[in-house]
Amino acid sequence: MDADMRQVDAVIHARLASQVALINQIGSYIVSAGGKRIRPRLVLLFARALGYAGPAQHELAATIEFIHTATLLHDDVVDESSLRRGRATSNAIFGNAASVLVGDFLYSRAFQMMVSAGSPRVLEVLADATNVIAEGEVLQLMNMHDPDLSVDEYLRVIRFKTAKLFEASARVGAVLAGADAALEETCATYGRALGTAFQLVDDLLDYEGNSDELGKNVGDDLREGKPTLPLLVAMQRAGEAERTLIRHAIEHGEVERLPEIIAIVRRTGALEATRAAAEHEAAQARASIAALPASAARTALLDLCARAVHRSS
Numbered sequence: 001m002d003a004d005m006r007q008v009d010a011v012i013h014a015r016l017a018s019q020v021a022l023i024n025q026i027g028s029y030i031v032s033a034g035g036k037r038i039r040p041r042l043v044l045l046f047a048r049a050l051g052y053a054g055p056a057q058h059e060l061a062a063t064i065e066f067i068h069t070a071t072l073l074h075d076d077v078v079d080e081s082s083l084r085r086g087r088a089t090s091n092a093i094f095g096n097a098a099s100v101l102v103g104d105f106l107y108s109r110a111f112q113m114m115v116s117a118g119s120p121r122v123l124e125v126l127a128d129a130t131n132v133i134a135e136g137e138v139l140q141l142m143n144m145h146d147p148d149l150s151v152d153e154y155l156r157v158i159r160f161k162t163a164k165l166f167e168a169s170a171r172v173g174a175v176l177a178g179a180d181a182a183l184e185e186t187c188a189t190y191g192r193a194l195g196t197a198f199q200l201v202d203d204l205l206d207y208e209g210n211s212d213e214l215g216k217n218v219g220d221d222l223r224e225g226k227p228t229l230p231l232l233v234a235m236q237r238a239g240e241a242e243r244t245l246i247r248h249a250i251e252h253g254e255v256e257r258l259p260e261i262i263a264i265v266r267r268t269g270a271l272e273a274t275r276a277a278a279e280h281e282a283a284q285a286r287a288s289i290a291a292l293p294a295s296a297a298r299t300a301l302l303d304l305c306a307r308a309v310h311r312s313s
């Protein structure tokens, strides 16, 4: 697997190349900062779990990492974030315009790569996924500063903005291996549940985590007035005065009272509730692939479920 991931990295570096210097500079800045490479790993693991060992997997795994990287560049501009992968964000260093445009380069390069892979089904999966991710971001924008957001609406956003690319990664691995529609759906169910668990933990780490380990600033969600599950649960469980404080912070994006809000979130058990929701999704992911033939790849997919929930970065 490590050798395969090195091949994916080689494709990433090769396909990053452009005749435009600033693209090379920003592209290698964000790519060399690393990242966990979970989505390309999913492509390889599903391909392998279903018996595929052909050459297209590295190219398509890299394609998905490019789509992911493009969304990060755009997201950091939208969120005005200053720290990502333990470094100053690209927007902080090179500015918003350059970040958005290099995101466009990576996104369109990903489409060149998937077209050359020559599978209409892969094209369809990735075109649909990127469209849903964009819908998720717009939905999230519409939900900003809304303390009355329902848990269902919150879950809809995370299934769109995050779980969809996990789902697409699993589907692409399955398509490569020639899976029929039912087997592709099995893999998609895993990806959707794992991606949902992953974002739930992302949202909890924004309150529980530590910026050094996370590589990004904690408290960013509150600063932006994002009503994530830790806050929604804390509001349900807190008394009147504390609920008013959280509502006000969501409405106005107040970060000054972050320590008080973290204390309420902790005391009401909202972090445990968020982790329990993530555990529930991870269990669904595990259950969905229980019937796949036993293999090292399937074991790695099962392990990934635990790692998605019990992580600090």
Ligand code: GRG
Pocket: 034, 035, 036, 037, 038, 070, 071, 072, 074, 075, 078, 085, 103, 107, 130, 131, 133, 134, 137, 161, 162, 198, 199, 202, 313
């Ligand atoms: C360019 C298709 C396209 C859409 C733009 C801005 C936007 C619309 C989408 C943003 C979607 C987004 C960033 C969702 C959050 C997903 C998430 C949890 C990112 C962090 O993933 P990790 O932890 O990152 O896997 P690393 O750094 O490990 O790669």
